[in-house]
Amino acid sequence: MKVSLSRIIGASLALLCLSTSLQAQHLQKYLRQYDKQLMEEYVQFLSIPNVSTDSVNIRKNAAFIQEMMNRKGIKAELLNGTTTGVTPAVFGEIKTPGATKTIGFYAHYDGQPVNPKQWYAGTDPFKPVLITAPLESGGKIMGPYQAGEPVNPAWRILGRGSADDKAGVMAILNAYEALVKTSQRLNANIKFLFEGEEEVGSIHLNEIFRQHKAKLQADCWIIIDAPRHVSGRKTLIYGVRGDVNMALTVYGPKRPLHSGNYGNWAPNPALKLAQLLASMKDEHGKVLVKGFYDDVTPLTATEKQALAQIPNQDETLKKELGVNAPEVATRSLVESIMQPTLNINGLHSANVGSMASNVIPTKAEAVLDLRLVKGNDFRKQVEKVIAHIKAKGFQVLDREPTEEDRRNYPNLIKIEVEHGYNAQRTPMDLPIAKSIQVAVQSTTKEPLVLIPSMGGSLPLYLFEEILGTKVITVPIVNYDNNQHAENENVKIQYLWEGIETIAAIMQARF
């Protein structure tokens, strides 16, 4: 492309002076008027448990979204897939007279599993409360939001899904409603899609896309997910990493053994697992699995330039996260996420703490998370790791070992590979990508943060491969939202700003 990124940003800053004055006034007035109603609606929504595998409650979420949409004048339907057991996606569509473009908005309403014991004492992941700030930063728990109570945008809503990604559903629907209620015009046809299986790998999105290919056509799908840049600046993301999980179980003796009577005779599976994991990465953060970095597509000049302009927040992050040095000492966060990863999600063998006893455990487990970048194929990446494990002398099983396995092999490992998918990346200099950039820039005085690919994963390759459409991710929530973990929260101000951002995209000029 010829137009440099700085010129695009320059153009968008010029527009800003016009459109913030027009749009922002309407929207800010709307939010001042309706913030209590929005809060009540959101608290109701967050009170419906949404763990992806909780099929009863997950359908209650879909029904709740459908009702919200109908209330806001969007005729909603459930897309149920062609096989049984599909969690429905909720779809809706608004035709705009004279529009030449169609923009789709996607968010997901399911959430990660919860371990309530790990949450702040006295809180429940599905009984949202207000907090003034995270407790570890001196915040306080203010209890549930009471209907009619004034809303303090500096506070946060605590609950599973509050940021990832019911915030997306909430902001998309309210951006549309705000435009309607403030009598503003749309520039494009608008489509809505809310998925309920994102946190389990969007296992049926494929099927739903194939079944409703025509219905889901758009010039660009906007994904409302992930956090805004650490700098707090509004952010556009043009790609995602792919992802695949591997669950490893290394086997020891058939029953837990007294570590005195059998110690240093019976082999210890926790040690074997530690040795195996240690063999996968060197002390400088380099993955030692053969060929791990081989298939990576190099960055384009535009992408390299965009990376160079992302504010480097590494020092702030290091301080906030209590990290002295990154895994690869010489590499910034934004550079790091343009590479494939191998992460240990969790480890477990027998007990630690007050439950620990002097035993040789029967097994040791780890879950690996492989993130993939453009060029990687998830099946091939998994094969590389399995080849590494075999080269370390393990007999690889896809089930518990039999008596015969135990007799024949000194090192037994079960490997379970979960559904994975590849990375996706949209060129940053496409005309539609530029239009969206300009629209978002119009809502803020600060330059946008433009990220060639996020560190996280979404199965966005499906939009390209099946629907043949472009995809851009527009994050709206605070970066310190604890998504996927305990004490997930969203800063209310970010929710309001997300509504403004989305409304601007709905009014984008092409």
Added chain:
Amino acid sequence: MKVSLSRIIGASLALLCLSTSLQAQHLQKYLRQYDKQLMEEYVQFLSIPNVSTDSVNIRKNAAFIQEMMNRKGIKAELLNGTTTGVTPAVFGEIKTPGATKTIGFYAHYDGQPVNPKQWYAGTDPFKPVLITAPLESGGKIMGPYQAGEPVNPAWRILGRGSADDKAGVMAILNAYEALVKTSQRLNANIKFLFEGEEEVGSIHLNEIFRQHKAKLQADCWIIIDAPRHVSGRKTLIYGVRGDVNMALTVYGPKRPLHSGNYGNWAPNPALKLAQLLASMKDEHGKVLVKGFYDDVTPLTATEKQALAQIPNQDETLKKELGVNAPEVATRSLVESIMQPTLNINGLHSANVGSMASNVIPTKAEAVLDLRLVKGNDFRKQVEKVIAHIKAKGFQVLDREPTEEDRRNYPNLIKIEVEHGYNAQRTPMDLPIAKSIQVAVQSTTKEPLVLIPSMGGSLPLYLFEEILGTKVITVPIVNYDNNQHAENENVKIQYLWEGIETIAAIMQARF
């Protein structure tokens, strides 16, 4: 020493022909006459719950033992320690006119905690019943022993403490009574000590020993505990390993991070822990901590010879435990337990299985168990491991890291060291040790199994360090007694043979 072990065994076998005929006749007659009474007494004893921490019932056990002793003509007293909250040890003493030696007999009356749900259906750990064999080997539950009912020595008594270690208390007191009732003479002064805190680490034995140092003097204390060798042969054990635990916590970011957004930038504590643990042992089972094996007192020629003569049960064990190869391929179990160990008792970081999520965990924990042999000092062994951890680039803390620690050090670890103690080993060729060996050998035609040290740990160093006496362990119960677990049981024949063994030691010639 000059006299070879085989010659000692030879000598004892020669004696056997004499003494079995003399002693065994008396004792076997006694047992035929009194077996029903012994059973009734034992069932009553086992019916008093004896979990170490159950302070009310544990004192009922002490009182029951005191009454038994008084009934058998041994004046008993409670040793209460000097601090509050000490579970009393029960002490008694018999002076033998003309005796030149004093032999003490130790057993413990407390037991491990019970989870009644895990026991055979319909049984109660504290309502002893007879079983024909373990149910998993086709045995049947025969119900409680009925007073006066003939006793089948092939059957077993099921109940907590039946083997570990009320069997010890029972056998010691009845061996003495049998000698008295059959008018046999003792060769030594006899002391009796029954502890009530063994299963919680003998936390006050130290205190009781210091308080009653003179009273507890003996030439040798005989510990009646642990099972006979897997071969079923009568067994003498001359030592125990020492033990110390280390709890390690490696720190990652202050909050759990999304493995996509921060993966391969923020360091992963689970990987650091795996790398650290892997650095401690090579793939052939050798501990790589500098100086780990340095202080080990080499085995004496007698000990080496004894080890060589222990029946090798490794193939049976490998099959039973589902183990293809031991940690050190060329080393037998009995050789292994003569070395210090470094065992991983447990591992934990974030979650695995259905609770796993794509995060960089905040911490990773491991518990290490170090077993020690003669020559090791537990404090020094711990220091070696700490030095190893420091050499791997960790800043070692004894508390959670502060903000400053996190800023200053790339690798942070908390190390908590639990109360530890050293190994103890009695030379097998001491005259008193030989006298005891000969006495025990006189009760059986099969050669004894002589074990220089057991793999497990007991604080027997206290007998040497505080009382300045020798210690030998004489196990009497069947090896498949499920000690510390559900369905603990003792084979009645082993109980009778234990009485014979102890009576022979009481008559040992010095």
